[in-house]
Amino acid sequence: MAEAVVFKLVEDISSVLASQAVEQAKSRIAPLMEVKDKMSELKGEFAVMQGFLRDVDKKKHKSEATEAWVEQVRDISYLVEDILDEYTRLIQMRQAKDGFWGSCIYKIFHDVTNINAWLNITSQLAKVDKPLQQNLLHMKNLYGIDVGVGSGQQSIDHERQKFQYLAEKAHFIEEEEIVGIDKYIEILMEYLKDDNREMLQRSMISVCGMGGVGKTTLVARVYKKVKYAFDCYAWITVSSQSPDVDDLLKKILIGLYSEKKEDVPCNISTMHYKSLMEKLHDYLKDRKYVIVLDDLWQRDDWDKIKQVFIDSKNGSRIVITTRKHDVALLANEVLEIETLGDDAAWSLFCKKAFCMDPDRRCPKELKHWARRITDKCNGLPLAIVTTGGFLSLKEKREVIWKEIYQNLTLEITENKEFEQILCILNLSFIDLPPYLVNCFLYCGLFPEDYDIKRSTLVRLWVAEGFAKEWGTKTMEEVAEDYFNQLVHRSMIQVAKQTPSGKIISYKVHDLVRDLILSKYKKSKFCILIHGDNIPQGIPVSERYRHLSFGKCTSNLNLKIENFRHLRSLLAFDKMPTTIFQFSSLKLLRVLVLQNSQIKRLPHEVFNLSCLRYFSLRGCNQIEKLPNALGMLRNLQTLDVRGTGLVKLPNAIVRLKDLKHLLTDFIPLPHGLSKLTALQTLEDFQANEEIIDEVLDAWKK
Structure with a gap:
């Protein structure tokens, strides 16, 4: 060319x-x-x-x-x-x-x-x-720089060692420190019993949820109570995303012998797959067993060892804990663990933060900041326990606790006291396949506690080029699949869904968002300027691809033209008009000007030839769009809901790639039959002739 x-x-x-x-x-x-x-x-x-x-x-x-x-x-x-x-x-x-x-x-x-x-x-x-x-x-x-293959493995192993330490520590948590999981204990106890079941075949139970939600603590509590009802039992911490199968089988064998205080055969260390399988098969034959596989990551790992778990129809049980829904679905029964409710979260926090107080009560003068700190943990038990333990060592003065709250994000990402929280969450990040990394990081571009529509995120990913056509699947279908994968990996949480179970919107857990922010620092993926989070002396770099800001003051000193390599610019909540200078942003793909108080768009916007996603949602002072809109030939999504527009320009019919047109009952122009790529037309006003044109476009 x-x-x-x-x-x-x-x-x-x-x-x-x-x-x-x-x-x-x-x-x-x-x-x-x-x-x-x-x-x-x-x-x-x-x-x-x-x-x-x-x-x-x-x-x-x-x-x-x-x-x-x-x-x-x-x-x-x-x-x-x-x-x-x-x-x-x-x-x-x-x-x-x-x-x-x-x-x-x-x-x-x-x-x-x-x-x-x-x-x-x-x-x-x-x-x-x-x-x-x-x-x-x-x-x-x-300079002898070492970046050889596997150079990251040592760090990953280090993260897993920390996880194993936490998993083992869960076995020794005091009864009074276990809060908000009584209903799960009861359900799991019932699953592990066989006296109420007509069938005694071996069955598997999975306990699923995001990292740090308390899966291991729950299973450890029940395991200690029921294991003696079985002939043999073992607890195996898998944790590795790709465990060596021989090592896993050896762990199971050693665990079975050790729990029963039996001598471990000395030749186990030299055995290989076939011998290990035979040894385990013989050991479990005719025995009623319960085996826990804690933190299982891959379905393939189960497939490689499942034959060894013989079914003697005597009520044997296997329990797995996992963060991934596709792994959880291997089981006959799935128990999904949710984060703690407000009351349970507060109770757990007080038990840890005020452990020296006989009544474990929060002093009145600290209650405001203690509540806000607990809210930041968003019901995640690991975060509540870690934060409470950290605060138990601090002075019980309001000014101290206020300062801690205001710097909590920095503490979590930088302070070694909180290292275990990000360690647990980071294992999920490490496990992401390459095609999901940018999709996941993109979830952090929205303001904190923001309910993000699934359809919006899917269209943004397509606009950014994160999702490509695959086989017979469209880019939107591939992006939908990516979204579902993040949900099933417990990386993002469902906020709203239809009665049939279809996800409408999602949210990012506060601590997962902190993990995303820590990744931004290294990769220069994005600059966030939200509310009080305004960096001093905002750096200028060709690296930054995304800029997101909202709830900022009008005196924000930021020259957009300095960020000429941006791929997306997202503005929320009445941004100052001084930032809207677009002439140098030639590679911009996404432009979101949500709730901005602008009356007229600069002409430079219509020279953004790479623009694929353009949202003016909530810009209620914009009453007209020029015919220059037709110059945005790569535009895929146009969102003009909540604007002051009384009609759309005729030039919109030039947008051959337009897939999603989102309006608030704005009259549509003639010629829509030319928009052969159109997939979504939301809340429009039209006569019968225009409706026929739309139908003609869809037929093509």
């Missing part, structure tokens, strides 16, 4: 310009001849860089030299992404103009106008070419 652009440009210029000008044009355009091949090569390099950075980010404890070197690699990856996106933008612009104008004269001026942009791509390519790559390799060798 690049060569075609170049040759066509030269031919057209030759017909209208002097020969000397043609020679000058040829000399300037010559470097573009190899752009297409280089772009193909660059895409491959970019994919490798992204994979490398994901792997190395899992290594928590890196030397300062390694950190600095990785940051340079990350800078290059952002530069490469910008080059690829700018190249795609220019190609799409020319294709769009070809189809619309059909004028050779226009093509000439169009290409001449953009010649500097094309030449800028060649200069940017030079920055990522061999000299810089060789320099990185030289530094790596000179």
